Amino acid sequence: MKVLYIEDMSCEHCVKRITECLSDLELSFEVDLANKLVKIDGCENCVAKAQKALSDVGYDSVVV
Secondary structure (H helix, E strand, O other): OEEEEOOOOOOHHHHHHHHHHHHHOOOEEEEEOOOOEEEEEOOHHHHHHHHHHHHHOOOOOEEO
16 A cells, blocks of 8 residues: 655545545545545556646645
């Protein structure tokens, strides 16, 4: 499982947008608003796709 830190995730609206974005990619993931994390169950390619999609909707992320 890979973990992404998303500094700009600050509210339930952010969680909804991130969830919709990653659901479109058919990834297995969990969103943790309190810690600003997204846990992705997948390969490096899945993580790269997720980061690209998140960036496209305005959320930069860093693998932690």
